[in-house]
Amino acid sequence: MNFWFTLKEGLKGFSRARLATTITITSVAFALLLIGLFMIFSLNMKHWIGGIRSKIELEVFLKPYLDNNEGLNIKQKIKLLEGVGSINYISKDKAAERFQKEFGKSVYDVLDSNPLPPSCTVRIKKGFQTSTIIKKISASIGKIKGVDEVVYKKELLSVIDRYIKFIYLIAGGAGLILVIIAIILLYNTIRLTIFARRDIIEIMKLVGATESFIRRPFLVEGFMQGFFGALLADGMLFLTINIVRKLIYPYLACKIEIYAAIVLFGLIIGLVSSSLSVSKYLQRI
């Protein structure tokens, strides 16, 4: 059958059932917006979590009798280990300053010399920021000569590890539910628009139209509804993102892929829903 005829028929379906088409496109758009918002949310959450993890650091206390040169030497050695990112060397003097901040008193108030050891604050590279890998790095650092003790927030790290798993689970679950809800709502909407035209399908069959002849214009229509719905959803998403950026959170992340995914999603849903719905009325002889 002629491609252009099918396309024309599908497009005509738009004007033939204008109200139904408007309703469907709006519904498609809002359901897709839902999915889009969820994708934006996930993306930003991923960034945030990355931000938190990257703040994990090891505190390496060196023997207190080491001088600055020796300390910096050890810093260099640590730097060579796999997974180690930036290192911040804290000399005895800096440690004294830190003490004052922490306890509201200078060490020199009670003592003549500074008893505090020099230390290094070691950041961990991306991809190495899990409990087990950090444990290994910590052990390697501990074996370096001149290192007294390696301290890091084991508990915090394991809490983060556990929480992130948990947050991923929650977000994944919520996302799945959202997507399922959106799909069901879309499918239902398109089913209803075809339900409203079941008589027409019946008549077409009586006039000798084959199933595929009847189905194709509906598929084109579903495809178009998915497409225009997705465009509308993209528009609304774009607006929402810009409003959020202006008013609330200027660093909101977004990727062009999300817009593309929405269009793809819309097309697939439009096609599948209309295909399934039409088939329902084609089954009977």
Add this chain to the structure above:
Amino acid sequence: MNFWFTLKEGLKGFSRARLATTITITSVAFALLLIGLFMIFSLNMKHWIGGIRSKIELEVFLKPYLDNNEGLNIKQKIKLLEGVGSINYISKDKAAERFQKEFGKSVYDVLDSNPLPPSCTVRIKKGFQTSTIIKKISASIGKIKGVDEVVYKKELLSVIDRYIKFIYLIAGGAGLILVIIAIILLYNTIRLTIFARRDIIEIMKLVGATESFIRRPFLVEGFMQGFFGALLADGMLFLTINIVRKLIYPYLACKIEIYAAIVLFGLIIGLVSSSLSVSKYLQRI
């Protein structure tokens, strides 16, 4: 007109358009589930944020020469201040232990006596956990005789304050969008089911039915669709909550009011949507 007749007509509408009814109820249920999930999420977020805030504490350093009795005395005085919750008194000895944990060295390694001051960790009651109030409390404590210095994480607090505002904004905005999406999807669905029966409304008018006579059974139907959809949504929400509690997070909070709100919401949406949709076909003479 007879109430029972209206009710019966509305219920008959269910079996008269069985497919449309099924579709609508499913759609209503899933859209309401969406709203329900959002309410559960908000409720839990409120709890979590409360949890974080309640961890804010003031560290009150006392003069280092005070003995234990004098320290506990000051603790009592602090306790009397408005907004102060539990207080944890840290004696000079405990401070020494803390020092060892923090710096990996005992104070007694270098000194004979303990230079660390006694201190109190002061928690703030719920409702007083904002930047400005804590600042006031901190000032009052500072004026107590024997108190050397009051330290707390001003920055963290203001960050939390800002973030919470931000999180509330995001969540509120997202919630509003979700609710709008759900309403539009529901309205569209119910509109479509009535669109599918526009001929019937037309015939009823020609036979001499008044607008309210035609409208009422559709209202009952919309009401019922809202009601059964809400019940289904409540069921799905209940299941989801229990699955989440079993598998992911046993402390997930939920209130009976959320279930009630869903039912109320369903009824209102069902009524309003069907009322508006029918009116569309009643307008013309």
Add this chain to the structure above:
Amino acid sequence: MIEFYNVSADIDGRNILRDISFRIVQGEFAYITGPSGAGKSTVLRLIYMDLIPNEGMVIIDKYSSAKIKNKEIPILRRRLGVIFQDFKLLPDRNVYDNVAFALRVTGVKGAAVKRKVLRVLAEVNLGHKRNRFPVELSGGEQQRVAIARAIVNNPFIVLADEPSGNLDEQASFEILNILEKINRQGTAVLMATHDNTILKRYPHRVIKIKEGLLNK
């Protein structure tokens, strides 16, 4: 009782009827004839006020097309009995409920509905099919349901648009007998028809329409 004063009617900007004037008095029986597309059904639509004339005035009972309010139209329609050319049965209700619907809109309730509906269904020979849905009926049976619905209300006039189009001669005659019977009881009848056999066998006043004009 039914009066057309120089009525012109447009539908969607297209002129259908031009300068039609006639009158049907209480208890009269009249045919309205003319070729297909002449405007017979349109005249009936003007009577049940589904259409308001562009020019001129239609007066039905105490209602005038110039002054009637939207709210009054249902009241008027309940006092008319209309047999639509395309039946206009409610597809989601069975025969009984289709006929009962016309009674219920007027506020009749309970046992009275049942009694009246069963009586008219018997009159059109469809008592045994009262639980069928319109799709489960033959064309002629649907037509008879439409007739039953039109007369169940004791209207002051029956507007019948081709009430015998789908009926065999025997059934047509039965329908005409019913219409004449209710006419003898005081109900006016205005019937659009093409059927010359009927016109000859049941002679009454004939209003002829051709291309939207009255043909005297």
Add this chain to the structure above:
Amino acid sequence: MIEFYNVSADIDGRNILRDISFRIVQGEFAYITGPSGAGKSTVLRLIYMDLIPNEGMVIIDKYSSAKIKNKEIPILRRRLGVIFQDFKLLPDRNVYDNVAFALRVTGVKGAAVKRKVLRVLAEVNLGHKRNRFPVELSGGEQQRVAIARAIVNNPFIVLADEPSGNLDEQASFEILNILEKINRQGTAVLMATHDNTILKRYPHRVIKIKEGLLNK
């Protein structure tokens, strides 16, 4: 060409036709008559295979009701021209597209469609209303669209269910003239009708049905 062998047909478990046997040969013209609800439309449904007999067999052209596959039914229907009693026009397409649809399903394209459609519309006197939608037509005009759609395909048989039910005598005769014309060109015609005037004026073989039984 059309053969009914002891056909019985149930719809929804209700017996409608019993033990019907008849045959229509190529190029024949036959009427099918009987009272309302006798089963005339059901016989036609068996021919366009909208209904499969419970007992017996219907043979149309080279297809048998016992063996036809779902996929073959549209092929068969395209070779028949059916005028449905309730017209079954597509409400969302105008007159031209309604008629063209029957051609397009068979794969006819472009200019050929236009030529054929305009020719049959002229034949039923509706060329000037080709852009109207079904709701914008009178009952008789809709009937003529249905007739145009049935004959546009050059079917080997035309099944006409009350093709003159909504037409005045003059228009009925014109339709009968068209049917006789295509019949002379070799197309068989099977027409359900109640109209005695037509039966007398255009005499052909008559198949009588009464309460689901053939009435010889």
